[in-house]
Amino acid sequence: MSKLAVNIPGLSLKNPIMPASGCFSFGQEFSELYDLSRLGAIMIKAATHQPRLGNPTPRVAETASGMLNAIGLQNPGVDHIIEHELKFLEKFDVPIIANVAGTAIEDYTEVAEKISQAPNVHALELNISCPNVKEGGIQFGTNVESAVRLTESVKRVSKVPVYVKLSPNVTNIVEIAQGVGEIADGLTMINTLVGMRLDKNGKPLIANKTGGLSGPAIKPVALNMIYQVRQAMPDIPIIGMGGISTVDDVLDYISVGCDAVAVGTANFTDPYVCPTLIDALDARVATMGLSHIHDIKGRAYQ
Amino acid sequence: MKHLMRILSVEEIADNIFEMVLSGEITKEMKVSGQFVHIRVSPYTENVLRRPISIANVDADKETLTIIFRAEGDGTTKMSKMQVGDDLDVLTPLGNGYPLEDFNHVLLVGGGIGVPPLHELSKQLNARGVKTTHVLGFNSKKDVFYEDEFNALGDTYITTADGTYGKEGFVTDQIELLETEFDQFYACGPKVMLKVLNDSMDIDGYISLEERMGCGIGVCYACVVPKPDGSYAKICSDGPVFKKGEILL
Known part of the structure; x- marks a missing residue:
């Protein structure tokens, strides 16, 4: 499968396919369905300093070719994740990308310092774009200065490369990407778009009122944002995500300049989607006569 | 799977x-x-x-x-x-279903679209020699289904909220009239019904919840329900059947 192997800072990926954070929990449930060592990497669910209970229900709602979620970063806290969830994942030959979240800079640095020392964590994904928590999250990701300051602080304490997950809920994503791109080792994009669905009585269906829109509906938005960022920053590693469910989607993301891709919502539609995509991509690269998947990287703007 | x-x-x-x-x-x-x-x-x-x-x-x-x-x-x-x-x-x-135990006589309580799983449960209980009584609540006559199927398995009482069929009122109005000593109850239906049963029944029981789900396998944390200790249970993978008192309704 060397035609699919990808190397980016901290990460030696067997293939460019990985589950996106928040859609895979910590891998335990999926390990009963297939061998997690097949995956390029795993982006685990966001870790915060203290355990978080998350938001009231309903937390999810389907929308046309997509879904809204407002889970609210429910997780058992970084210490528990290191002792149990990451420990469990050690038996698989797969690099872990740990998603780090918080409400203040100190929360982020505390989590980043601890979790980046776990032996199987090969990179961090800095979550400055969660739209579903009252404090922190997206507020760091919509302002260039605060995004840069947070990235600097985390970069200082992290033992592994730091990727920053960008929010699409901004006026100018290239500006933010260029700001954090000066410091970060790579970018992951995009997080969910803030959205709303109403119930039959005309009230917001999700208890949090708004939720993050994901799924095939957001793919055109993500493609365009990556297309813009990649041309402004030709060298920065980018892991792309947003509505990927087929091998053609994967090719589109590589075509706009991604190094690798993450699959989110599609894991709910079909829990076997990641291994299915890996096999399909392997076959497609052969059919297309490519010597490596990156032969088509960036072809959208070349 | x-x-x-x-x-x-x-x-x-x-x-x-x-x-x-x-x-x-x-x-x-x-x-x-x-x-x-x-x-x-x-x-x-x-x-x-x-x-x-x-x-x-x-x-x-x-x-x-x-x-x-x-x-x-x-x-x-x-x-x-x-x-x-x-x-x-x-x-x-x-998900985790209803545990079967060797009781003498149990009460099955269903509300609306929560009625269906009780049919398979009742079949399995009867196959083990456990006697079942069914109380099934619906909004109106046009919503009633599976009355004959449940009748074939044990005594079956229908309630409708508007009184167009069976006893007028809610399942609890019917349960109050029953004189049988039940060993256990099993319930599935809307949260408000389950809450009343959870609070009013003085015997042990199992309840089954429904909620908007994402993955169905415990990874997305969408369908959670609070537990008495302040943490959350996942309805899809820890439930959907819970023991009475195990969760907060």
């Missing part, structure tokens, strides 16, 4: 309530009542979430299972229009 199941029949058995019979070998392994199937309603991208539906009947010999659902939103409406002979992409069996 993922199976293609063939649709053998789709029939409207009450107002907007559909019974669908599916066939597949996986039914041989479906021995626990109260579990659910998670159905992909479209092979295309328009519906990204599956629909969790409880199982009303399993016939391992014929390799069939029966589900009953209300055509309410986009997904279940699509399901109601599916054709006999189509194959459905189904994740099953999912």
Whole structure:
């Protein structure tokens, strides 16, 4: 499968396919369905300093070719994740990308310092774009200065490369990407778009009122944002995500300049989607006569 | 866990309530009542979430299972229009079902679209020699289904909120009139009904919850319910059946 192997800072990926954070929990449930060592990497669910209970229900709602979620970063806290969830994942030959979240800079640095020392964590994904928590999250990701300051602080304490997950809920994503791109080792994009669905009585269906829109509906938005960022920053590693469910989607993301891709919502539609995509991509690269998947990287703007 | 199941029949058995019979070998392994199937309603991208539906009947010999659902939103409406002979992409069996114990006489309480899983449960209890009494609540006469099927298994009482069929009122109004000493109760229905049962029944019991689900396998944290210790249980993978008192309603 060397035609699919990808190397980016901290990460030696067997293939460019990985589950996106928040859609895979910590891998335990999926390990009963297939061998997690097949995956390029795993982006685990966001870790915060203290355990978080998350938001009231309903937390999810389907929308046309997509879904809204407002889970609210429910997780058992970084210490528990290191002792149990990451420990469990050690038996698989797969690099872990740990998603780090918080409400203040100190929360982020505390989590980043601890979790980046776990032996199987090969990179961090800095979550400055969660739209579903009252404090922190997206507020760091919509302002260039605060995004840069947070990235600097985390970069200082992290033992592994730091990727920053960008929010699409901004006026100018290239500006933010260029700001954090000066410091970060790579970018992951995009997080969910803030959205709303109403119930039959005309009230917001999700208890949090708004939720993050994901799924095939957001793919055109993500493609365009990556297309813009990649041309402004030709060298920065980018892991792309947003509505990927087929091998053609994967090719589109590589075509706009991604190094690798993450699959989110599609894991709910079909829990076997990641291994299915890996096999399909392997076959497609052969059919297309490519010597490596990156032969088509960036072809959208070349 | 993922199976293609063939649709053998789709029939409207009450107002907007559909019974669908599916066939597949996986039914041989479906021995626990109260579990659910998670159905992909479209092979295309328009519906990204599956629909969790409880199982009303399993016939391992014929390799069939029966589900009953209300055509309410986009997904279940699509399901109601599916054709006999189509194959459905189904994740099953999912969740933890009703534990069976060797009691003498138990009470089964269902509300609306929560009634279906109690049918398979009642069948299994009766097969073990446990006597069952059923109290089934609906909004109105046009919503009532499976009365005959439950009657064949034990005494069955129907209530309707508007009094158009059976006893007028809620399931609890009927339960108060019963003089039998029950060893245990099993319930499935709307949260408000379950809460009243949870608070008013002085015997132990099991309740089954429904909630908007994402993955159905415990990874997305969408369908949670609070526990007395302040933490959350996941309805899809820790439930959907919980022991009375195990969760806060």
